[in-house]
Structure formats: structure tokens, C-alpha cells
Amino acid sequence: MDRPGPLASESADAVAGPTEAVPPNPIQYARQGRIGVITVDYPPVNAVGHGVRSGLVAALDAGLADDGADALLLVCAGRTFMAGADIREFGKPSAPPTLPEVVARLDAATKPVIAAIHGTALGGGLEVALACHLRVALTSAKLGLPEVKLGLLPGAGGTQRLPRLVGAAKALDMILSGDPVGAEEALALGLVDAVEDGTSPLEAGLRAAERLLADGSRPQPVSARTDRIAGTDPALFTAKRAELAKRQPHLFSPHRIVDAVEAAVILPFGEGTARERELFLACMDSPQRAGLIHAFFAEREVAKVPGLPAGTPTRDIRKVGVIGAGTMGGGIAMCFANAGIPVVLVDSTQDGLERGVAAIRRNYDSTFRKGRLTAAQLDERMALIHPTLSYDELADADLVVEAAFESMEVKQAIFQTLDRTCKPGAILATNTSTLDVDAIAAATGRPQDVLGMHFFSPANVMRLLEVVRGTRTSDTVLATAMGLARRIGKVGVAVGVCYGFVGNRILHQRGRESMALVEEGASPEQVDRVLTEFGFPLGHFSMTDLAGIDVGWRIREERRKAGDPEAQSPNWLDTLAERGRYGQKTSAGVYRYEPGSRTPIPDPEVAAVIEEDRLRRGIVPRPVSDGEVRERCLYVMVNEASKILEEGIAARPVDIDAIWLHGYGFPSWHGGLLFWANREGLGKIAEAVQRYHRDIGGPQWRPSALLLQCAAEGRALGC
Numbered sequence: 001m002d003r004p005g006p007l008a009s010e011s012a013d014a015v016a017g018p019t020e021a022v023p024p025n026p027i028q029y030a031r032q033g034r035i036g037v038i039t040v041d042y043p044p045v046n047a048v049g050h051g052v053r054s055g056l057v058a059a060l061d062a063g064l065a066d067d068g069a070d071a072l073l074l075v076c077a078g079r080t081f082m083a084g085a086d087i088r089e090f091g092k093p094s095a096p097p098t099l100p101e102v103v104a105r106l107d108a109a110t111k112p113v114i115a116a117i118h119g120t121a122l123g124g125g126l127e128v129a130l131a132c133h134l135r136v137a138l139t140s141a142k143l144g145l146p147e148v149k150l151g152l153l154p155g156a157g158g159t160q161r162l163p164r165l166v167g168a169a170k171a172l173d174m175i176l177s178g179d180p181v182g183a184e185e186a187l188a189l190g191l192v193d194a195v196e197d198g199t200s201p202l203e204a205g206l207r208a209a210e211r212l213l214a215d216g217s218r219p220q221p222v223s224a225r226t227d228r229i230a231g232t233d234p235a236l237f238t239a240k241r242a243e244l245a246k247r248q249p250h251l252f253s254p255h256r257i258v259d260a261v262e263a264a265v266i267l268p269f270g271e272g273t274a275r276e277r278e279l280f281l282a283c284m285d286s287p288q289r290a291g292l293i294h295a296f297f298a299e300r301e302v303a304k305v306p307g308l309p310a311g312t313p314t315r316d317i318r319k320v321g322v323i324g325a326g327t328m329g330g331g332i333a334m335c336f337a338n339a340g341i342p343v344v345l346v347d348s349t350q351d352g353l354e355r356g357v358a359a360i361r362r363n364y365d366s367t368f369r370k371g372r373l374t375a376a377q378l379d380e381r382m383a384l385i386h387p388t389l390s391y392d393e394l395a396d397a398d399l400v401v402e403a404a405f406e407s408m409e410v411k412q413a414i415f416q417t418l419d420r421t422c423k424p425g426a427i428l429a430t431n432t433s434t435l436d437v438d439a440i441a442a443a444t445g446r447p448q449d450v451l452g453m454h455f456f457s458p459a460n461v462m463r464l465l466e467v468v469r470g471t472r473t474s475d476t477v478l479a480t481a482m483g484l485a486r487r488i489g490k491v492g493v494a495v496g497v498c499y500g501f502v503g504n505r506i507l508h509q510r511g512r513e514s515m516a517l518v519e520e521g522a523s524p525e526q527v528d529r530v531l532t533e534f535g536f537p538l539g540h541f542s543m544t545d546l547a548g549i550d551v552g553w554r555i556r557e558e559r560r561k562a563g564d565p566e567a568q569s570p571n572w573l574d575t576l577a578e579r580g581r582y583g584q585k586t587s588a589g590v591y592r593y594e595p596g597s598r599t600p601i602p603d604p605e606v607a608a609v610i611e612e613d614r615l616r617r618g619i620v621p622r623p624v625s626d627g628e629v630r631e632r633c634l635y636v637m638v639n640e641a642s643k644i645l646e647e648g649i650a651a652r653p654v655d656i657d658a659i660w661l662h663g664y665g666f667p668s669w670h671g672g673l674l675f676w677a678n679r680e681g682l683g684k685i686a687e688a689v690q691r692y693h694r695d696i697g698g699p700q701w702r703p704s705a706l707l708l709q710c711a712a713e714g715r716a717l718g719c
């Protein structure tokens, strides 16, 4: 290199950036032969924050002024190309140069600028590449505009340049889904000009630049192209708007994305860019943006468990055992196989084992038919799952997850066997959703190696994993399970031991309140409608039908037998279960279902069962307002969540937010249960909780001391 040197530090110091720490030299400029190389080095993901933006402008100026450079190459150090604007800067005043300014400078550069892409070119990162004159990607690269997932739209020309390269229809699909495309697809679409394999981004970029110089041509800036957008049918936008109104009625930014891409088609580039800016700023100001960005960071924050130092030693997990080949066990086995980890799947009967393996194959077959799995991948995954009746085959497993029948007796017997069979140091996990992990651990001679790994159904789909730390679980075992969660693509959240842990304990209170509302006069349809209007994908009773009414019925039966006073009197759901109305699987539950359909239809038979139940209890139904349904269903959850924090079962509000986001479909644009609660107003919630405690009573309305305290002090929960 002829003239290496850091560039951004001078300009970064001159302008006070909004981020807390600007690295000393995120941008380097150096020349290699006739190519001026601009290298972005801002770990971990080269986010385009203020230091990077000002450094890019300075490096571009240096390259344009460098007489020895005939072309400029933009390349990134580390694991990835720029992964987007620096999200941590959002909501703070933005210091110049802004990203649109940087992008405009690149677009207008008097020398050709080539972007060499590896890892992920996302959001503002891809927008920088789109403003370059040529793009070359490594085969493994992924390119996308995921702003919609943060409640935004691409705000640095992405909605204007992408359609000019790939056409308006594909651009809309990419920007509305936020999902990246691979390098080969990007090449086919015209998003990149070349794909290279088995080399570094620097080498691939230098080769592309040399080719360009040898060729002597000067690629047209994307902003000047119109060939791919000319003749776009306006019906495309009408159809998209109609589709969004149906599929994503709550979301703000998707509708603005359609407006922005339409602007690319109907307005000249400069005016389209101005329209994009307006729409971007409207999204930036929307409360949904703040909620979705909280959700983004929540997913990452939960991996850092308070009190568990970074660098805590972990154990190698190379082989896993799963006990129980039922729906849950099969799904859990798939999670490991999907991550390439061999699984020994144990069941107590040959019949159970065969049914379990057949269900796993059906599941993979359906993914294969949808084109999301190749035949080779399907075979590989099936080959990783070894079914057996013998516990002896678990002798060399590094971790075993028990997913057997929900009974303490059954589980303790299994853990005694595992303790005898498994090698020293093997981690023994239970997938119990209600039972005491400490009591299960006590059945072994190694309680430090026992913990809960609570998967959510369907286990191969749902991203949440509650990692339940028993009283005696060691740090190493907890850290191993948290690391494993990430490895298998789950959001692992560490929680303590209590009935239902965090997620189901809160769900239980919402369920209890939903039932009470129906007993008092609301209909199941009303309760569900209020919850779906809030943004839940399913209302409480639709979810009950999906999970199966018999599940709760059997748990209540167990609790009745155990003498639990709360479970003594059967409710109308028990009556439905006694009549064989188990939910979707029997085409009848709280609702009825046409064969093959999942659409709930209100059923007069259920209304009659509810009415009989009210009569039996001497309840005269009253009109219940939607506002009351909303308050009682949601505030009771907040009150319980606050008690969970008080008790230390969850360490931080963000843990509860992540649990409800990833396990129960809490609407992500609200940020999470407690992020939403803080916005709703803790004072208002505390007042209502006290009122319901006075008027309705019951342990669920006993106000959480923490909630009252935060409300009185005007603090957010967790601050």
C-alpha cells in the first residue's frame, strides 16, 4: 500500500458525534497500484454511525484528490460489510454528514467507486453499496434492506435505487419482507455485478476494479437508470396496499414503503429521494420504531445474564439426548438436528418412537415441499436423529433434555435413570413447564448439572427458550445452556424457579381474567377481538383451541387431585373438554372449525355451555366494555410481571419483554410487555390494579409493591 493512514479521527473529533465512543480510526485510505482502497473497520458489524459517515466522506475526498488513483474500492474489515445505519444513534440528534449526504457524495463521485461485499450488506450498508458504481459480492454474502423490521424504511436512497436495479415488484417484496437475498440471487436480479468465490473481499474488489479500468467503461450511477422501472404497472401498488391493509393493518412503515417505492416509479430521482426522506422521518417519529428497536436490542440483551460473567467456562455439546418422542420431544430433537447436532431420541415404547419419528419426517417433508429444505438436507437431518428404546445409548451424550409426561413422579424416575446412565459432566435438562426444577434435580446426585430448558410449542418453530436456573445449577451449566440456545437459533432467557416460570405464569393470569370476563358477561369472541386489535396474532380463546383444551383440563385435574383450592370447581372449558371439544384438533373447542380450516366460528353450543355455567354460579351477565377487557387482560399481566421482578424470577424487564415477544406473539411494535406498560403509564396501571383489587379481588389483583413504588416515584419499571 502506498499511503496508509487513518482518516476519520480528525473529522470525528471536529464534530461531536452522538454515539458514546467513536473508535480512533474506523476508516483507512490507502492506494494499491491504480486503485484507492477505502477500508471500513468499525467492529462488530461496521454500523454506519457518525464516525464512519464522516470518515467515509474524508476518505472519498482523499481518493478523489489522489492523482494516482483511477478508481476507488470500498471494502470492510472483520466479519461483515456494513450492516446498516448505527441503530444506537436513532432517536438522538443526528450529526452531519447524514447518511443521505454520504450516499449522494458517492453517487456523484468523479471516479468509479466499487463496493466489495462480504458477510451482510444490510440497510444503510446496502444503500452505501447501491450508491457505488459497481458491486461485487462474495458467494456467501447476503444483501437486504431490513429497515421494516425496525419500523422504518430505507432512508438513504434504498427505496429509489433498489427498484432501478431489480424492478419495482421485486424491490417491494425485498423491502416489505426485510429478508436478505444471497449473492447468487442478487446477481440474477441485477443487484450485484459479479460474484466471486474462495477469495477475500479485498482481492475480489481489486480484481473487479482492474477489470473495469482495463475495459475503460464508466458504469452509469444507479440513480440515472430508469430501464427497470419504466412501464411499471400502477396496479402493483394498489394490490400491495390492499394486501397490507389485510395482513398488516397495525403496522405503520410498510404502508410508507409502498408510497416510497411508488415515488421511485412516478417521480424523477431527486424528487423521489426527497419523498423517501419525508416518509423515513415520519417512520422515525412513530412510536412503533421505538418499540421495534427495543425489541431488536432486547433479543441481544437477554444473552447477557446479570451475575454471569462474560467468559464463564462452558462445556462442549457435541451430542444430545431427548427423552420422549411426543410432539414436544420430536420438535426439540429437530431443533438440534437443524443445527447439525446428533440426537439420540429415546421413548419408552416402540410404537411411540415410530410415531414420533414419522411426525418428524412429515414435518421435514412439508418444509421440503415448500422449497425451504433440499432433499439432501432433509436426509442429513433425519440421519442425525437416532431413535432408540435404550437409555444406555445416552452414555456419551453431553446434554439430555427430558420431554416426558408432565408428572413429578415420572420425571424424578427418569432423572434417577439419567443420573445412573449419563457420563459425569453431562448436563441434564427438563422441559417441564410447571414442575419444580429443584425437586427434579434433587432426584439426582448432581443437582449442579440440572436445569430447565423450557421450549415452546411447536418447539422447532418458536424462538423462545426459558433457561430455568435451579437453586443449585452451576454457572458453567447455565452459560452452556445459554450458548446452546444461540447455537440452535433460539432466544434463550434465564429465569428462576416458580410455578409456570415467567411466560406461563403471566399467561395464567391473563387466562384467568379472560375466563372471568366471559363469566361476567363478555363473549369469548369479544375477548379475542380486543386482544387481536391490540396486535396479538391470536386471542386468548383461539390460542386455547390451538394448544388444546384438554391440556389445561388435564393439568387442572392433576391440581384438583392434589387438593389445589383454586382448581376445585370445574369451569365451562372443562365442560367443553368433557364433551370431547379439545380445540382445533377435534374441529371444535371454544369455537367450531370447518374441516381443514383454522378459522374460528362462534358456536351457539358453546354460548349455551357458558350460559349454563353462569346460571350454576348464580351470575347475572352484564355488558362488558372493550376498554374493560383491554385493561383487565393486559394490566393483570403487568401486575404479575412486576411481582416476577420483585421475586427475582426474572432479572430485568427486558427478560420479560423478550419472553413475551418470542414465546407468545406479543406485538413487537409495542416493544414488549413492560416496554409497553411504561408507555401506557405505570400510574394509570397502578390505579386500575388497585381499583380491580378492591372491586373484584383475587390474588391476581393484589398490587405488586414494585409497581406501586415505581408509579408513586414516576419511575419506569426496572429503572
Ligand code: 3HC
Residues within 6 Å of the ligand: 044, 045, 047, 083, 084, 085, 086, 087, 088, 099, 120, 122, 123, 124, 125, 127, 146, 147, 150, 152, 153, 154, 155, 156, 158, 297, 300, 301
Ligand atoms: N447498529 C448498531 N449496532 C448493531 C447493528 C446496527 N445496525 N447491527 C448489529 N449491531 C450490534 C448488536 O446489537 C450486537 O451488539 P452486542 O454485541 O453489544 O449485543 C452486535 O452488533 C452483534 O450483532 P448480533 O449479535 O446480531 O450478531 P449476528 O452476527 O448474529 O448478526 C447482523 C449480525 C445480521 C448484522 C444483525 O446484527 C442484524 O441484523 N443487525 C441489524 C441490521 C439492520 O437492521 N440494519 C438496518 C439498520 S436501519 C438503517 O440502516 C436505516 C437506513 O436505511 C437509513
